[in-house]
Amino acid sequence: MDSGPHISGRRVPMTRSTQLLEQWNRGIADMLSALDQESFAPRLLQSVTRxxxxxxxxxxxxxxxxxxxxxxxxxxxxxxxxxxxxxxxxxxxxxxxxxxxxxxxxxxxxxxxxxxxxxxxxxxxxxxxxxxxxxxxxxxxxxxxxxxxxxxxxxxxxxxxxxxxxxxxxxxxxxxxxxxxxxxxxxxxxAPASLTRPRLRDAAQVNAAYTEFGAKQLSDRERQIVSLILQGHSTGSVAHLLDISAGTVKVHRKNIYRKLGLSTQAELFAAFLSFVG
Missing domain, CATH: 3.30.450.80 (Transcription factor LuxR-like, autoinducer-binding domain)
Known part of the structure; x- marks a missing residue:
């Protein structure tokens, strides 16, 4: 069985790096042959999983x-x-x-x-x-x-x-x-005809969700905190990002729930997604 490529008639053992490069080059060839075809995504996955x-x-x-x-x-x-x-x-x-x-x-x-x-x-x-x-x-x-x-x-x-x-x-x-x-x-x-506004929601609509969610009830700082909380930031992380104390974040959070008539983060998340939708 051939152990690797030949140079001047000599067989050269394949290193791990050479094996990876050979496998990836085969993948590149497979993906190039599948461009503009439905098989491209499966070929890409197959090439990487090699x-x-x-x-x-x-x-x-x-x-x-x-x-x-x-x-x-x-x-x-x-x-x-x-x-x-x-x-x-x-x-x-x-x-x-x-x-x-x-x-x-x-x-x-x-x-x-x-x-x-x-x-x-x-x-x-x-x-x-x-x-x-x-x-x-x-x-x-x-x-x-x-x-x-x-x-x-x-x-x-x-x-x-x-x-x-x-x-x-x-x-x-x-x-x-x-x-x-x-x-x-x-x-x-x-192409403009491919990525049209009916297929992708207008960016302004989602941008507005961040700035307008709770706008009648919450201050600008409270809306900043809402966005960070929903993204998964802890009280400490919110405090660090906004350069305020953790105690201040907790006070803001309590006020946010009170002003919006909510009790839990789950209710906050549901209210935000409903607003976006």
């Missing part, structure tokens, strides 16, 4: 703060309803990946747990949406789509192991090629 295991992928296009457009995925229908359809209905506004898009990020590779707020797993977004998806690990690759931004998410279910630092190092090395191919494949989405 190097690092992921259970599925999903791709969204965002224009500003507008409702995302699902571009593709490799999910079965039952999971798609929870992971994608329910997400696009409203919870996306509190997604850490979306928050980066809203902040202007158009490139890079990020693991969700690295960019999520400190109390993400205690947030209402996690409790009422993300925990229901069954996702354990998620890595997002950002790529430009004209005046929109695409995000490819590679994900693992809860039954799969977590990602290690070496896994992320490799994914970050692959990111330029993955993002470039995604931008090329979904380039048509950037």
């Amino acid at each position: 190097l690092i295991h992921f259970d599925f992928l999903m791709v969204f296009a965002y224009r500003g703060a507008g409702r995302p457009l699902a571009l593709g995925d490799t999910l079965p229908d039952p999971q798609r309803q929870v992971v994608i359809n329910a997400y696009c209905a409203a919870p996306y506004v509190l997604d850490p990946f979306f928050q980066r898009v809203a902040a202007g990020v158009q490139s890079g590779c990020y693991r969700l747990r690295d960019i999520a707020p400190d109390r993400f797993r205690q947030s209402e977004y996690f409790r009422t949406h993300y925990s229901l998806t069954g996702i354990r690990e998620e890595v997002g690759f950002y790529f430009p789509l004209g005046d929109a931004t695409g995000v490819l998410s590679l994900a693992r279910w809860e039954a799969s192991p977590g990602l290690g630092r070496s896994d992320m190092d490799l994914l970050e090395a692959l990111a330029p090629a993955i993002s470039g191919l995604c931008a090329r494949h979904w380039a048509s989405v950037a």
Whole structure:
């Protein structure tokens, strides 16, 4: 059995790095051959999993703060309803990946747990949406789509192991090629006729939700705190971000609930999503 490539008639044993490079080059060839075809997303997943295991992928296009457009995925229908359809209905506004898009990020590779707020797993977004998806690990690759931004998410279910630092190092090395191919494949989405306002909610409508939610009852500072709480920031994190004391945050939080006629964070989350919808 051949152990590696030949140089001047000599067989050269393949190192681990050479094996990875050979496998990735095969993946690049497969993805290039599938550009502009429905098989591109499955080929992309297959190419990455030759190097690092992921259970599925999903791709969204965002224009500003507008409702995302699902571009593709490799999910079965039952999971798609929870992971994608329910997400696009409203919870996306509190997604850490979306928050980066809203902040202007158009490139890079990020693991969700690295960019999520400190109390993400205690947030209402996690409790009422993300925990229901069954996702354990998620890595997002950002790529430009004209005046929109695409995000490819590679994900693992809860039954799969977590990602290690070496896994992320490799994914970050692959990111330029993955993002470039995604931008090329979904380039048509950037055309005005493809990414229309009826398909993506007007960004101003969602931006207004942040500034107008509770506007008649809450002060500007209280609305800032509401936004951070819903994103999953703890009292300490809110205090740090706004440069105020934790005690002041607690007083504001108590006043927010009183003014809005609410008792819990769950009720706050439901009221905000209803306002956005």
